[in-house]
Amino acid sequence: MHRAQDFRKEKVGIKIMTIREFAKLCDVSPATASRFFSGRGSISEPVRLRIEQMAKKTGYAPPDSFRGRRKTSALIVVIIPNFRQCFFNDMIEQLRTYAERMGKRLLIMPIDQSNPQNTLALISACEPMGVILLHESVDFPLADALSRRNLPVVVCGALAAGRRFSAVHIDDMMAAYDGTNYLIGLGHSKIGFLTDASRAISSGFQRLTGCRKAMEDEHLTFDDSYTQPGGMTYEDGYEGVAALIERHPDLTAIFAFSDDLAAGAIARLREMGRRVPEDVSVLGFDDNSMARRFSPALTTVHQPMEQIAQKTLERLANMQGAHDVSSLTMACEIVERASCRALDPSEM
Amino acid sequence: MHRAQDFRKEKVGIKIMTIREFAKLCDVSPATASRFFSGRGSISEPVRLRIEQMAKKTGYAPPDSFRGRRKTSALIVVIIPNFRQCFFNDMIEQLRTYAERMGKRLLIMPIDQSNPQNTLALISACEPMGVILLHESVDFPLADALSRRNLPVVVCGALAAGRRFSAVHIDDMMAAYDGTNYLIGLGHSKIGFLTDASRAISSGFQRLTGCRKAMEDEHLTFDDSYTQPGGMTYEDGYEGVAALIERHPDLTAIFAFSDDLAAGAIARLREMGRRVPEDVSVLGFDDNSMARRFSPALTTVHQPMEQIAQKTLERLANMQGAHDVSSLTMACEIVERASCRALDPSEM
Known part of the structure; x- marks a missing residue:
């Protein structure tokens, strides 16, 4: 959007709004408007809201005074939610490796939800x-x-839920559809799902939709009682699987939306006296660096993390304007290891 | 050292060197000397070397013009070697948790060995x-x-090998001594060690010294052929244990200097047809977040990561001058799980 404005300014001479004019519209000083967009310095909440609404209304965004310097910057900021999920750590390591090859450096910041202006x-x-x-x-x-x-x-390795940014990620819906069909193909019809609890059109929602479609296509029972929404960590899997089994003691398979979830679920199932995969099959998601190290080694949906990292960095380097919100979607495949088994006809 | 100078200046009036005087000694402009110490801007290699030598010779260090601002800064930079070692990821998560409670924020930078001036x-x-x-x-x-x-x-969770900084870490020598004695107490006398390959007085050297002392105290065989130095990752354990077993097929126990190493070793031993702990006991080190999740769950030397993280942050916040190089050393304990077993008298 902004680039389009620049273009018009240069080639056609259409006047675009200055920050001074924008500030006047907001009834604030240009310095205050500048503070709002730069995130430097403090700003009162009513004023912040007023500027925010006016920016939305007019579509105004300040020209990037650092654009020249940014072009030559070797620094890339990575925002990470936590260091407890193996997938994030693996992805950072992939980004780091590929960034080094490109002569770029990473700066990693944990999310500070309480104060985005600080970040x-x-x-x-x-x-x-x-x-x-x-x-x-x-x-x-x-x-x-x-x-x-x-x-x-x-956005790297996840859907841009707010559709505000470009993203490089897998085709979550298709991957979950394939994963569910894999379990159905092994003879399972009573399947529980360990999902995330995100709102809006997220990776988790896409996955759940894929699972639902696969179950419905085969006329298998699927309703909310077969899903356990929560976080994506080992602990969430440990807790979540017990709730699923309590509601449906006859489940023969669990599809976990992360390998961390799958590992936690397997540990809890073992404590409950249920063997994996003899009594319950568990399918993971990610194929993170731990997946093959567990016992049983996880059968899981493989995310091509190397490629995702590489494409993310290439996209960032070649981005045409900050307002490119297109996405690059990659296919997944299932890696068969030891945590799922085919049911005998007598068990179906 | 610097604080002492400040003190003298204030109270006794002894003249200390200004950056102008120091630059003159180096035969460079004050601006160049300032660039050297700030790390901002470029500087030619011969000039850099000249200033470095003069700084060493005179002990000159510039006053910290940011001290006032730094006191109120909520930002802490964490330098991490990689994201492949579970111990580092766990430690960052602990630091992040405790920093949040203190109202501080972390900024994580991977090590850039090639260009420290950039960092x-x-x-x-x-x-x-x-x-x-x-x-x-x-x-x-x-x-x-x-x-x-x-x-x-x-330095957090490791010895300050160069003795240039304050450090918060475990008593590595004692922990390794205790770990080795634990294996000896289970009846093992043929023990191999998966160690790191660091130079100088490092955590790894301390650990190795502790192991050697425990073996010697019991008059058990210990020489270089019983140690396998390398990295500290899963892959290093996977490779290293094969080399140890090739040299000493009769080993009944392995002491790995990280849980990642231990997990890799167990995977390889399994492939070699050796069961853990039935045929070979494996003792880990760290008690990282994966240790209890492996099968068999790791018996390991527990590092008190929460306390180490907390003490590191407290120390940073309360530091009296940048040149405090004292260390805080903490005790470890062994957590018994399922990867080690006692030998029968007939097996000894």
């Missing part, structure tokens, strides 16, 4: 060439704030 | 209250560069 100010101070988000949700104030800046942002 | 410049730009190193070695140019700055630095 924004920090990002500004570093003048990175762009920002990578390892997670994005509609309830993510930092994403809101970032989307107002003229800075390239790519 | 230094970045650290300067962020004006953090201090820096945490998750690793320190004598072959670490960034540590050299950091030690010339008047910035609080704490």
Whole structure:
């Protein structure tokens, strides 16, 4: 959008709004408007809201005074939700490896949900060439704030839930559809699902939709009682599987939306006296670096993390304008190891 | 050291060297000397060397012009070698949790060995209250560069190998002594060691010394052929254990200097047809978040990561001058799970 304006200014001479004019519309000083967009300095809440509404209404975004410097910056900021999920750590390691080859450096910031302006100010101070988000949700104030800046942002390994950014991720719906069909193909018809609890059109929602479609296509029972929404960690799997089994003691398979969830579920099932895969099959998701190290080694939906990392960095480097919100979607495949088994005809 | 100078200046009036005087000694402009210490801007290699030597000779360090701002900074830079070692990821998560409680924020930078000046410049730009190193070695140019700055630095979870910084870590020698004695107490006398390959007085060297002492105290065979030095990752354990077993097929126990190493070793032993712990006992080190999730769950030397993280942050916040190089050492204990077993008298 902004680039389009620049273009018009140069070639056709159409007048675009200056920050001075925008500030006047908001009834604030240009310095205050500038503070709002830069994230530096403090700003009162009523004023912040007033500027935010006017920016939405007019579509105004300030020109990026650092654009020249950013082009040559070797720094990329990566925003990570936590260090407890193996998938995030693996992805950072992949990004780091590939960034090094490109002569770029990563700066990793844990999400500070309470104060996105702090994080924004920090990002500004570093003048990175762009920002990578390892997670994005509609309830993510930092994403809101970032989307107002003229800075390239790519969501890596997840859907851009708010559709505010470019994203490089897998085809979650198809991957979950394939995963569910894999279990159905092994003879399972009573399947429980360990899912995330995100709102809006997220990776988790896409996956759940894929699972539902696969079950319905085969006329198998699927309703909310077969899903257990929660977080994506080992602990969530440990807790969640017990709830599923309590509601449906006859489940013969679990599809977990992360390998961490799957590992936690297997540990709990073992404590409950149910063997994996003899009594219950467990299918993971991610194929993270731990998946093959567990016992049983996880059968899981493989995400091509190397490619996702590489494409994310290439996209960031070649981005045409900060407001490119197109996505690159990759296919997944199922890696068969030891945590799922085919039912005998007598067991079906 | 620097604080002492400040003190003298205030109270006794002894003249200390200004950066102008120091630059004159080096035959460079004050601006160049300032660039050297700030890490901002470029500087030719011969000039850099000349200033470095003069700084060493005179002991000159510039006053910290950011001290006032740093006192109020909520930002802490954490330098991490990689994201492949579970111990580092766990430690960051602990640091993040405790930093949040203190109202501090972490900024995580992967080590850039090739260009420490880049990292230094970045650290300067962020004006953090201090820096945490998750690793320190004598072959670490960034540590050299950091030690010339008047910035609080704490090494977290490792020995400060160069003795240039304060450190919060475990008593590695005692922990390894106890670990070896634990295996000896189970009846093992043929023990192999998966160690790191660091130079100088490092955590790894301390551990190895503890192991050697325990073996010698019991008059058990211990020489270089019983140790396999390498990295600290799963892959290193997977490779290393095969080399140990090839040299000493009669080993009944392995002491691995990280849980990642132990997990890799167990996977390889299994492939070699040796059961853990039936045929070979494997003792880990760290008690990282994966240790209890493996099968068999790891018996391991527990590092008190929560306390180490907490003490590291407290130390950074309360540091009296950047040149405090004292260490805080904590005790470890052995957590018994399922990867080690006692030999029968007939097996000894």
